[in-house]
Amino acid sequence: MAKPDSLxxxxxxxxxxxxxxxxxxxxxxxxxxxxELARPKTVSLGAVYVTLDRLEDKGxxxxxxxxxxxxxxxxxxxxxxxxxxxxxxLEESAVTAKRVWDGIAEVWGKEWVKQWSKRWVTE
Amino acid sequence: xxxxxxxxxxxxxxxxCREEVxxxxxxxxxxxxxxxxxxxxxxxxVIASRIRRTADPQLLLLHAIALYLCYYAxxxxxxxxxxxxxWGLARPAIPALLVLLVLLLEDAYAKPGSxxxxxxxxxxxxxxxxxxxxxSLPPKIVLFGGALxxxxxxxxRLFFSPQSTSRQGPV
Numbered sequence: 001m002a003k004p005d006s007l008x009x010x011x012x013x014x015x016x017x018x019x020x021x022x023x024x025x026x027x028x029x030x031x032x033x034x035x036e037l038a039r040p041k042t043v044s045l046g047a048v049y050v051t052l053d054r055l056e057d058k059g060x061x062x063x064x065x066x067x068x069x070x071x072x073x074x075x076x077x078x079x080x081x082x083x084x085x086x087x088x089x090l091e092e093s094a095v096t097a098k099r100v101w102d103g104i105a106e107v108w109g110k111e112w113v114k115q116w117s118k119r120w121v122t123e
Numbered sequence: 124x125x126x127x128x129x130x131x132x133x134x135x136x137x138x139x140c141r142e143e144v145x146x147x148x149x150x151x152x153x154x155x156x157x158x159x160x161x162x163x164x165x166x167x168x169v170i171a172s173r174i175r176r177t178a179d180p181q182l183l184l185l186h187a188i189a190l191y192l193c194y195y196a197x198x199x200x201x202x203x204x205x206x207x208x209x210w211g212l213a214r215p216a217i218p219a220l221l222v223l224l225v226l227l228l229e230d231a232y233a234k235p236g237s238x239x240x241x242x243x244x245x246x247x248x249x250x251x252x253x254x255x256x257x258x259s260l261p262p263k264i265v266l267f268g269g270a271l272x273x274x275x276x277x278x279x280r281l282f283f284s285p286q287s288t289s290r291q292g293p294v
Contacts, residue, residue, distance in 0.1 A: 026143070026147075027143060027144070027146075027147035028147045028150050028151055031147075044164050044165065044168065045147065045148075045151070045161065045164070045165045045168075046164060046165040046166075046167065046168025046169060047168060049140070049144070049165070049168055049169050049172060050168050050169075050171070050172040053172045053173075053175075053176055054172075057176065065142065065143065068146075069146075071150060072146035072147075072149050072150045073129075073145070073146065073149035073150075075142055075143070075145050075146025075149060076142050076143060076146060077143060077146060077147075078140075078142075078143035
């Protein structure tokens, strides 16, 4: 079984966006989800395209063109879905992030965890 | 005006990603002004990414060395004094870099899928004509260098075809 490369932070965001968008994962929807995940930072659509291309080259995602739609000026969407390798890479990243979170929480305490959890809910 | 601007953006985009990028820009932007601003921010990324996907660094290096040596040899035989001038050794690199730039763009803007031998020869021909017109070196050197470099580039491109990513069409 092929071992996935470790992911950069932006790649993690894009893969998470593809995962959460499901069937509706294409340029615009992926970009809006990545912006939501990366807030308060803004993200350019071009950066998302570059990362999608790189992820496709690494074999982590697969893309195909859908049928053209009138709201897009008669243009087709390029839809994306995670490949098995991409799912594994994202899983590994999530586990690592959880370990980082637990490590920090252990040192900085329960109050810090509560404070951040509250901030996430209100943001 | 709006359609003209959209057509211009479409021309700037490499054909392999034109369809989806134009559609995304259309969907995101209701007004022409916003479309243009978004396009200015997005298109350079798309072009750079396409160049990265279609360029083979090893083949590019091989091309660069071969072309430099061709123009260097041409300068050696035709005007040896030119090589002894300040930055003389760098001057044969100018036409070589111009040819490489044209080849990079030609590959990035090629339609996806396999290309015929005739299509593979188009890029080098345009590149060498462009180098001749740019007159970056004396005409005799450019001609002699081109005469050496063109067949070499054609052979390299025919034996090591440029990469073409296999993106899928409609399902």
